[in-house]
Amino acid sequence: MAKSIDVSDLNIYYGDFLAVEDVTIPIAAKSVTAFIGPSGCGKSTFLRSLNRMHEVIRGARVEGKVLIDGQDLYGADMDPVNVRRMIGMVFQRPNPFPTMSIYDNVLAGQKLNSKRMKKTEADDIVERSLRSAGLWAEVKERLDRPGSGLSGGQQQRLCIARAISVEPEILLMDEPCSALDPISTSVIEDLIHELKSQYTIVIVTHNMQQAARVSDETAFFNLSGVGKPGRLIEHGRTETIFSNPTDSATEAYIQGRFG
C-alpha cells in the first residue's frame, strides 16, 4: 500500500516569486517525516507540491522532479485529481463541510465523487475511519449531526477520518495540531503512531517535542534571508537531527534560539 516519495531538485514558484529552492529529499514508505523550520520558509508550500495542491493557486508552478514509487508526479499523463485521491491531506485549520453531517463528512470523498455504495459498505467505512481517527466513541450516537458542531480537536480528527476513508497511500498533514489543546494533540499523535503501519506520513509542525515524539525522519527548512527562497538545510534520522545536527542553524532552531 504505502508509497515512497523521491524529490529531486524541486523549485516551487508563486508566479515569478521563487518560494522554495532546490529541494532534494527521499521519503521512505511507512515512515513519519517531520518538516520543521521558521514561519515562511516554505514548509506548507513544499508539502502542497507533494499532492499537486500547489497548482490550485493561480500562477503557482513547480520545476523539478517528484517520484511516487518511481512514477513522475508531474508527468504529462498524471491527472492531478487522481493524484489527490492517492495522497490525502489534513490542513492546519479543521475544515469539515458545514452542510454535511458527521457521517457524510467522513464519506465526503466518496459522496462528492458520486461513488455508488451499499449502505452496509458505507456504514463500515464510516465506522472504520472514525475508529482509526479515534473519534468513534465520541460521535457514534450523533452521526447525523452537523460536523461543525464538534469541538476543534474533534473536527480535526473528523478531517483525518475523512482523509483516510478514501484509503490514500500517503497522508500529508500541515500543522494539524497548531489550533488544538494538549489533550487533542496527544490523541492525534497517538493516531499518527498507529497510522504509520499503513501510510507514509509527512507532517509539518512548529512543535519540537512533537517532531521528536512522532517522527522517524526530520527535515529542517530555513530562509537564507528576507525575500530569499526557503531551502532544505538538512534531513536525517530524527535522533541524529535533534542530538547531533550538522548545521549550526538547525541546532539554534531546535534549541529555540530563533524562529
Next chain:
Amino acid sequence: MTTTLTPPPVDVSRELYGAQLPTWGPRAVIAAGLLGAAAAYAVGANLLEAALVAWLICMVLPLWSAAVEGRRKATDRLVTTLVTSAFALAMFPLFSILWTVISKGSKVLSAEFFTYSMRNVVGEGGGIYHALVGTLLITGAAAVISIPIGIFAAIYLVEYAEGNRLSRWIRFLVDVMTGIPSIVAGLFAYALFVLFFGEGVRMGIGGSVALSVLMIPILVRSTEEMLKLVPNELREASYALGVPKWRTVAKVVLPTSLAGIVTGITLSIARVIGETAPLLIIVGTTDSVNFNLFNGRMASLPVFAFASQRNPGIPPQFSIDRAWGAALVLLVIVMLLNLIARLVSYFFSPKGER
C-alpha cells in the same frame, strides 16, 4: 483658635462616578414630546407641525444632559437623538405608503375580487384574477429565464474567471445593467420581438424577457457575493479528496451558499414584480384571462392598477377602488417574498451548534 483642615478640591475629571441623568430621563423627554405634539394637534396644528414640536421638545435632552452630565455625555445624547430622528424620518414614507394602500385598498378585497376577471364588467364588481394570473406567469417565466443565466454567470465570475480581462468586462457591464431604466428594458424587449413578429407585437413572454434584463444583473451580483463568502478552505478540502473542480462547485460551493443564493433570487423577484413600464410596452393589458404567454395581451397587477386609474370609466370610483386593491395585493406579494427570503436564509443556512 481651632484650625479646620479643608479637604483638597476634588479633581472631577478623575472621578469614576459622575452626575447622571435619571434612567427615566430620555423616556420622560420622549413622553413630553408626544404630549406636546398632541397638544399642538389639539389646538389646530397639522401633523407635520405637531411632529416638529415633538422633535424640538426631544432636543431638550442634550441640553439637559449638558447641564447635568457635562460635555462628553451631552454630545453622545445629541448624536443619539439625531440618528434616531433620521431613522424615524426614513420610516415615515414607508408607514405612510403602507397606511394609504391598506386603508384605500382593503375595502374592495373579497372572494369575487380574487376570482373574477374584468371581462364584461362595467361599474361595480369584477376582479383582478386575470391580472394576478398574468403577473404570476410573466414573473415566473422571467425567473425561469434569469435564474440559470444569473447563477451560471456568477459561477463563471467567481470560480472560473480568476480575474481575467473578460471577467472584468462582464462585471463592468453587469454594474451598468443594474442601473438600466426599466423603460429601456421594455423597449429592448419590444425591439427584439418586433424583429421576429413584426410591428405591434404583444406577448407575455416579451414582458418576461424585459423583466429578465432587469433581474439578471441583480442576480449575478447577489450570487457573486454569496459565492465569495464560501471559504477557500472548503474548496481546498474538496480538491484534496480528489474531487474535480466542477463537482466541488456543484456539491460543496453551491450547497454552502444555497441560502444566500435563494434569498437573492427571492429579493430579485420582489424587485421586478411591480415593474409597470416595460409591461405596458410589450404586454399591454386586457380585461380577460389569458394563460398563454406566447399569444396576445396579458393583464398584470401593476399595469391593471395603472390602467384602472388612468381610464376609470363612469362613475370612476369603482375602478379607482380596484386600482388600490390591486396595489395592496402587489404590496402583500412583495412582503410575502421578503418573508420567504428570511425564512429561507434561516432554515437553509449551514447549521453549526445552535
